[in-house]
Amino acid sequence: MFAVIFRATIKALDQEYVDTAETLRQRALSEFGCVEFKAWTEGDSEVAISYWKSEADILAWKQDAMHQRAQAAGAARWYSSYSVEVVEVVRRYEKSLYQ
Numbered sequence: 001m002f003a004v005i006f007r008a009t010i011k012a013l014d015q016e017y018v019d020t021a022e023t024l025r026q027r028a029l030s031e032f033g034c035v036e037f038k039a040w041t042e043g044d045s046e047v048a049i050s051y052w053k054s055e056a057d058i059l060a061w062k063q064d065a066m067h068q069r070a071q072a073a074g075a076a077r078w079y080s081s082y083s084v085e086v087v088e089v090v091r092r093y094e095k096s097l098y099q
Contacts, residue, residue, distance in 0.1 A: 001051055002054065002087065002088055003051050003087050004050045004058060004084060005085040007045070007084075008047075008074070008081065009044055009079060011077065014077075020070050023066075028061055032064070033052055033053045033054065033061075034052055034057070034061070035052065036050065038050075
């Protein structure tokens, strides 16, 4: 399994951003092999972590035309800076404390 960690400094978010983010999230999960997608915003910082079955799925997502248009809008309007890290998950632990 792989994870993509997206970090950004927010410039200005608008309704188009909200709509685009939701559409892209659903497409990543339903069409591109993304198995989980979480995002948080605090102040002017945004962090999103998505989990993927394979690096090939991540590359296909990166090359998707709708995703590329959103990346261009992000660079032009929504974010003042961002970084992306692609990492391989070596180990993952999970335990539910509510049973």
